[in-house]
Amino acid sequence: MNGRAARRRGMTETAWVRWGLTGIAVLYLGVFLFVPLVAVFAQALEKGVGVYLESFREADALSAIRLTLLTAAIAIPLNLLFGVAAAWAVAKFDFPGRQVLITLIDLPFSVSPVISGLIYVLIFGLQGWLGPWLTDHGVKIIFAVPGLVLATVFVTFPFVARELIPLMEAQGTEEEEAAKVLGASGLKTFLRVTLPNVKWGLLYGVILCNARAMGEFGAVSVVSGHIRGATNTIPLHVEILYNEYNFVAAFAVASLLALLALVTLAVKSLAEWKFRAELAGRKMEQGGRS
Amino acid sequence: MSIEIRGVTRKFGDFAALSNVSLTVPRGELVALLGPSGSGKTTLLRIIAGLETCDAGSVHFNGEEATDRDVRDRGVGFVFQHYALFRHMTVFDNVAFGLSVRPRRNRPGKAAIRDRVRELLRLVQLESVGDRYPAQLSGGQRQRIALARALAVEPEVLLLDEPFGALDARVRKELRGWLRRLHDEMRITSVFVTHDQEEALEVADRVVVMNEGRIEQVGSPDEVYERPANPFVYNFLGHVNIFHGRVHAGRGTIGSLVVDLPDHAAANDAHAVAYVRPHDIEVTREQIDSGATRAVVRHLHTAGPVVRLELERQDGGGVVEAELSREKYSELHLELGEHVFITPRNLRVFLEDYAI
């Protein structure tokens, strides 16, 4: 090749502008994203791997982990069911108030986490609507596990629905209608026609839901009562350790959640890549129009 | 402005989009780059525009070297297949764009720009849509606005990349004629890319047939259609029937037909392929001469301006497509399954080494 430029001329900024802008962007993203992430692990391992692992053998830490897992194990299936049902109703049908319903589903995103916890205290707390009735019957919701589950369900229920709705809308109703014409029942249609098409979006929604469920802090803080060993989830336990200046232990436990975050991001990338491949395949089938 | 392309080569990785292509477009001519996808015609157009660089070769405008000139300084107007109208601007602002981005000293005043835009909208017969947005226009209207926008800066060369490719058949035909008339009026050197041979033959002053990065033939529409240089060109421009035969010392034996082929006087019992257009197949009920072959009518397509027949040769040579005018067809009064005789006229014979 002779001395001419290989790339198209005049279609992009000069090289120094490009690299300058790239540098600033990477600096911005690095400072705000990368450094905090690294800090978690660095602080956790500050006193060595041995001390790091010790933090997890501590009884309160273990019970916090157990509680977090329990809460997630209840909240996620519930929200999965809701997400699927809501997405089916919203994406495959047209009805008055559809847009309002979508907005309602998005509601928890605009409500401060503290308020998300507060509203359950208002209903189930000692002075709440159902407070006296619950005390009479010896049922504890606030400052006990059920309250934690409720608050977690509130803040995480939109995730699955939000992932599925645009996905199912984009896919339209043709395949489901074809299935119906061929005689399939509603459930069969869903399981064998709709579900395979949305599996990556569904997976991503569940993973996000899980990350938020295990990591929720504000809402859970309000309803939990902070009773060590009983009503502390991992984030709350991290707070306690941090406030006691037990930094290494705090970051060690926090690093579990940071690892979970990384796994979440990895699954997201995978799901997106797979989805894009499927989307490209579909477009080819439909005649390659883009 | 005349355009000259010398020895242009362009590779994308291992794929050679253009291989040593040379072409001259005289001033004021309307030239069509015709070919299938992958033939390199769009790449060539974009190299002329300056939107692509070439790996080797040079581009000259009016004899001056322009290969390294920035796209903005080439004075070309470019019309895209999908119009590329700026969606967030009104039609007026779109057409005025080229004038409004000129450096201050060259920029016309607001009133001058307004007049010019109006003049152009009148030229493309869309005076009333100045305030609308591109999304509110039909495809044909959008393309005309795209053309007006390109013409606003008084380019010396107009380049069009499959300008009618995104439009439906009827609009395409309308705009074809309209482009031809516009060119006759304005006489700007124009090059347009198309894969539609009908379009190229109808609109252009000269047709450049391209294939796999090379130019196969350059000539007037008549030339490339009646006297194709090779089987590819023949095949690409219109339907074709293929007959196999042998040629020896200027005489060809194609089936039962014997023809004189002075072009192939040097041939020595070579295998030959003869190409005949469907409208050059003569269909008769009687055997009019020794060259006629028996055939059976297998299909009749009577709807349309001409009648198309599919005839099966009785000598095992396969199916032949013939075209008859409606009068001829009603004279013959043919039915399915009838026996007829076919005589190929106006054969174009290529020897073995021209295999497609």
Next chain:
Amino acid sequence: MEKNGRRNILPGFGVTMGFTLLYLSLIVLIPLSAAFIKTAGIPWARFVETVTSPRVVASYRLTLWTSLLAAGVNLVFGFLAAWVLVRYRFPGKRLVDALVDLPFALPTAVAGIALTSIYSANGWIGRYLEPLGIKVAFTPLGIAVALTFIGLPFVVRTVQPVLEDLDAEYEEAASCLGANRRQVFLRVLFPPLVPALLTGFALAFARALGEYGSVVFIAGNMPMVSEITPLIIITKLEQYDYAGATAIAVVMLVASFLLLLAINGLQWWAARREVFR
């Protein structure tokens, strides 16, 4: 996507709709209404006194300006980041792109303690800022930093798809017509991005307004200075002043809903402009 108002012929509408509405009512609507109903039971004078007390008003101001600042930073740099990620190539780009979603995936408390440790006086970044007289941890500036982290993905992720959709042809057409690089950016590339930028900004702002977990560690939490509104709510709850907590919560809810309406309006406006495609 088009809804052509077809009759609903697929099965399962009743079941799914019913379950959806039931779930929404139990989990969302009824609890939320509890806040409003409780507030309705408070005498008006007391309500006003609670929500306009100096300490609370100071927290409104603090929350507002730190959220605006954070959203503003994210607007400018998030746009830049989206531009670089879509249009340029550099080593590790895919990794960086995936990392943009970290604030969505990382728990707020973890972010909170990490940011605090970084920006405190002897932290990785704080140690360079201290000598310059810039204190970040335990000041309102720290709050802004935490809110910037939280809102970072919003602008980037709303702008990215729009940028990706912008065909190279528009730039080519503009260049053929004689526009230089700056003109192409200002007049052809930037205008279609404005709706996405505004939406991203509004989303980042809304998210920042109610944020608690990542802020409460780095904030300092001094009343009148660095105390955010959600913290006041918690403080009142711990003092069993349910009425007071709820009153302030209602103010926040109303603000959130108004913002939500504004965002929906923005998205509707953006979609309408999209119709001109």
